[in-house]
Amino acid sequence: MSEIRYGIVGTGYFGIALGRAIHALPNARIVSVFDPDHAAAFAQEVGARPEKSIDDLCARDDIDAVIVASPNWAHAQPVVAAAKNGKHVFCEKPIALTFADCAKMLNAAEAAGRIFMAGHVMHFMNGVRKAKALIADGTLGDILYCRAVRTGWEEIQPDVSWKKKRELSGGHLYHHIHELDVVQSIMGPAKEVFMAGGNVAHTGPQFGDEDDLLLITLDFGNDRFATLEYGSAFRWPEHSVLIQGTKGAIFIDLQNAGLELKTPDRQERFLLHRTQQEDDNRTEIYAGNKGSGAIVYGNPTTTAPLWLQGIIEMEVEYFHGLMSGEPITEEFAALTNGTAATAAIATADALSLSLKDGRKVSVSEITGNLHREL
Ligand SMILES: NC(=O)c1ccc[n+]([C@@H]2O[C@H](COP(=O)([O-])OP(=O)(O)OC[C@H]3O[C@@H](n4cnc5c(N)ncnc54)[C@H](O)[C@@H]3O)[C@@H](O)[C@H]2O)c1
Structure with missing residues (x-):
């Protein structure tokens, strides 16, 4: 098997986590990284070259794949540049933070005939x-109904992270798109949506401007529905996905880690992660973080x-497998061509419009304008 050469755009918390997992794989080499502030240390750790710009990184002919882990607002440019460079x-x-940007990214990857995998790591749990x-x-x-909840309470932070600013992260709905995407992977794409809420308890200079x-x-x-709750204005933190069917139900408990199945003649618990040790690690962290729940x-x-390292390892191993010529499996097909991730953003955009206008919105109001098939 020949070596696969990677470039990484954004080497902060997650770019480094992904990068270390890639670095540990056989036949994988990180050739180059770009980050305006934090490139040097990680580049040195893995023996890569820090680049001066995204375009310089994407133009290198000794890179096969680009990993994009820059802040949410800064994904579209490197994805399009990478795809255009093959x-x-x-x-x-x-x-991305708009359906329009997703469509540009999808089109660029499709035109280049390249894989465009979204880091929706929950699917590897x-x-x-x-x-x-x-x-x-x-x-x-x-399946009749899903209920996903990702809530907690935000205390005053020493600095206001970009993750708390609507324009940079998209706020809770976009930043925590995982649950919405998992629900749509079970129920299909939503047709009509409604969102209520606002920034009810975290205004002022100590906080970002996202809705809490x-x-x-x-x-x-x-007759199929889902409800979701997101935010940092919840003193009773919750993190779960409940799936209700006509014959049974599943509770994916992301707080007291585990999966519970209930049918009239079966009640069973399964691991959420790979091992009991990983599940215990998750449960202990949630118990110890004093109410901030899943919004840390x-x-x-x-x-x-x-x-988290466990699911990152499985996710990058899968991507590396594709790079090495392994076939796309049906289970992850919609993750590897950008369509599931784009469908999630289309629904998020429709929800944002719903909140703004105070009305139920059809998702086709978002997707129809751009005639992008998903
Ligand atoms: N899948 C997950 O569970 C998960 C978890 C955490 C973060 N993430 C995602 O990873 C991405 C990065 O988040 P993070 O937690 O590493 O944030 P971070 O703030 O720790 O790191 C972001 C890095 O990007 C760099 N950066 C800033 N502007 C840039 C630009 N224009 N181009 C390239 N790099 C730039 C910053 O200097 C910083 O080093 C985000 O999209 C975030 O949503 C995913």
Whole structure:
């Protein structure tokens, strides 16, 4: 197997975590990195060259794939540049902050005939894969309803991170697109959506300007629905995805890590992650973080916890496999061509419009304008 050569755009908290996982793989080499502030140390750690610009990195002919882990607002430019230079791309979530940008990224990757994989790492959780398998084998019957919750309380932070600013991160809905995407991977794309909420408890210079309370209803047609709650104005933190079918239900518990299946004649618990140790690691971290729940953020000086490293390893191993000629599996197909990630942003854009206008919005109001098939 020949060596696959990588470039990384953005070497903060997550770019480093992805980079270290890639560096540990056989036949993988990180050739080059770009980060306006934090490139040098990581470049030295893995023996890569720091580049002066995204264009310089993407133009190198000794790179096969580009990993994009810059802040959310800064994904579209490197993804398009990488694709135009014939590189495969792995892009962190949310892949962009508007459907229009997603469409540009998708079109560029498609035109170049390159993989465009979204970093929707939740799909690599053992529990999420198990839930999908139990749905596929009919254990739950028809899925009628999902409820996803990702909430906690934000205290005053020493600095206001870009992750708390609507224009840079998209706020909770976009920054934590994982749950919305997982729900759509189970129910299909939402047709009509409604969102209520606002910034109800975190105004002033000590905080960002994102909405801290978001209450979402998704209507999939055919009497199928989902509700989601996001935000940092919740003193009772929750993090879970509940899946209700006609024959049974699954509770994906992301706080007290595990997966619970309930049918009339079966009650079973499964691991959320690869090992009990990873599940315990997750549970202990949530128990110890004093109410901030699932809304804790990394920064360039923090290291990903054990449970997160586990799913990152599986995710980059999958991407590296594709780079090495392995076929795309059906399970992850929509993740590897950008369509699932784009569908999630289309729904998020429709929800943002709903909040702004105070009305139910059809997702086709967002996607229809651009005639982009998903
Ligand atoms: N999949 C997950 O679970 C997960 C978890 C954390 C972060 N992320 C995603 O990873 C991405 C990076 O987040 P992070 O936690 O590493 O943030 P971070 O703030 O720790 O790091 C961001 C890095 O990007 C650099 N940067 C700033 N502007 C840039 C630009 N224009 N081009 C390239 N680099 C630039 C910064 O200097 C910094 O080093 C985000 O999209 C975030 O949503 C995903």
